[in-house]
Amino acid sequence: MKSYDAIILGAGPAGLSAGIYLSRAKQSVLILDQGIVGGQVVLTHAVANYPGLPELSGYKLASDMKKQAVEFGCEIQANDKLLSFNFEGKDKFITAKSGEYKSKAVIIAVGGQPRKLGLESEKRFQGLGISYCATCDGDFFTDEDIVVVGGGNSALEEAVSLTKFAKTVTIIHQFDHFQGYAHAIKEAEENSKIKFLMESEIEEFTGTESLSGVNIRSLKDGSTTKLDITGAFIFIGYVPGSDVFKECVSLSDRKEIVTNEEMATSRDGIYAAGDVRQKKFRQITTAVSDGTIAALAVMDYLNGPDPDKI
Numbered sequence: 001m002k003s004y005d006a007i008i009l010g011a012g013p014a015g016l017s018a019g020i021y022l023s024r025a026k027q028s029v030l031i032l033d034q035g036i037v038g039g040q041v042v043l044t045h046a047v048a049n050y051p052g053l054p055e056l057s058g059y060k061l062a063s064d065m066k067k068q069a070v071e072f073g074c075e076i077q078a079n080d081k082l083l084s085f086n087f088e089g090k091d092k093f094i095t096a097k098s099g100e101y102k103s104k105a106v107i108i109a110v111g112g113q114p115r116k117l118g119l120e121s122e123k124r125f126q127g128l129g130i131s132y133c134a135t136c137d138g139d140f141f142t143d144e145d146i147v148v149v150g151g152g153n154s155a156l157e158e159a160v161s162l163t164k165f166a167k168t169v170t171i172i173h174q175f176d177h178f179q180g181y182a183h184a185i186k187e188a189e190e191n192s193k194i195k196f197l198m199e200s201e202i203e204e205f206t207g208t209e210s211l212s213g214v215n216i217r218s219l220k221d222g223s224t225t226k227l228d229i230t231g232a233f234i235f236i237g238y239v240p241g242s243d244v245f246k247e248c249v250s251l252s253d254r255k256e257i258v259t260n261e262e263m264a265t266s267r268d269g270i271y272a273a274g275d276v277r278q279k280k281f282r283q284i285t286t287a288v289s290d291g292t293i294a295a296l297a298v299m300d301y302l303n304g305p306d307p308d309k310i
């Protein structure tokens with residue numbers, strides 16, 4: 001069994017920031033991720049709001065964060081699987097596909113998963129025309145007609161980025177107004193390739209082997225519009241990846257991990273950072289901030305008085 005000062009679950013911006021701070025402070029740190037390093041940032045075509053680094057691709061930002069953590073000595077195990085854990089005692093135990101680990105503290109930074117529409121036809125065409133990542137799949141739809149579902153900043157910004165590939169992008173949104181920032185709305189509205197279907201929702205995705213159409217229901221009058229499209233990108237928010245931890249730390253009624261200002265959860269030695277924790281604003285900068293605070297709090301915890309000796 002390998003032993004560390006701290007184990008971080010999740011290698012998104014929150015986990016990588018915590019890893020950078022802890023390993024730079026000469027703590028032994030392992031980051032375990034069930035997927036690729038970078039989290040949702042890798043899904044982001046262009047990051048325009050990270051201070052000091054304008055015009056940056058999400059992939060580049062994630063790669064640089066990883067490099068920085070590794071150079072300070074942080075170990076990263078990607079494409080792993082968390083099989084079981086025991087966080088009850090002073091020592092925390094984790095069993096993953098890659099092996100068994102022990103640590104004095106754990107930071108949960110597992111972010112979230114794309115929220116699904118929940119339609120049967122969505123499941124059928126996932127990976128066959130339906131995607132949740134413009135950066136990963138946009139290129140497959142060069143010169144094609146596609147739809148984007150959603151009305152927040154992610155939907156608006158990713159719709160604009162998809163116009164680099166697609167012939168037309170129709171944004172389908174359930175309300176009569178968008179929830180995004182004014183500049184994101186303006187940019188989408190001024191793009192000649194983008195069309196809008198407001199107060200509408202997806203009734204069904206259609207096709208034989210892959211996606212070839214979509215039936216859209218008007219929420220105003222119940223009428224159905226059929227569009228011939230080969231791609232659909234869904235950006236309707238995220239569901240926190242906290243479910244697996246629900247027996248060991250307190251969750252909010254929205255299933256986010258509850259922490260105090262120092263990112264400490266309801267369980268001693270277990271911290272949470274980034275999109276998985278209860279908070280209002282979910283951004284790369286706020287995830288980075290959470291990761292920093294969690295790492296500094298873990299250092300205090302590791303250097304604090306040994307409760308056995310008090």
Ligand SMILES: Cc1cc2nc3c(=O)[nH]c(=O)nc-3n(C[C@H](O)[C@H](O)[C@H](O)COP(=O)(O)OP(=O)(O)OC[C@H]3O[C@@H](n4cnc5c(N)ncnc54)[C@H](O)[C@@H]3O)c2cc1C
Binds near residue numbers: 012035047
């Ligand atoms: C399409 C899109 C565009 C966006 N654009 C921007 C933008 O322009 N600017 C901005 O500031 N923010 C943007 N965001 C939001 C931003 O990406 C997130 O707020 C940020 O990535 C959250 O970081 P995180 O580290 O908390 O979680 P994540 O980035 O979600 O990383 C979590 C990591 O944990 C891993 N994981 C999950 N479950 C487990 C498990 N059980 N065990 C181990 N590992 C696990 C995942 O594989 C993932 O790598 C965007 C998000 C999306 C989806």
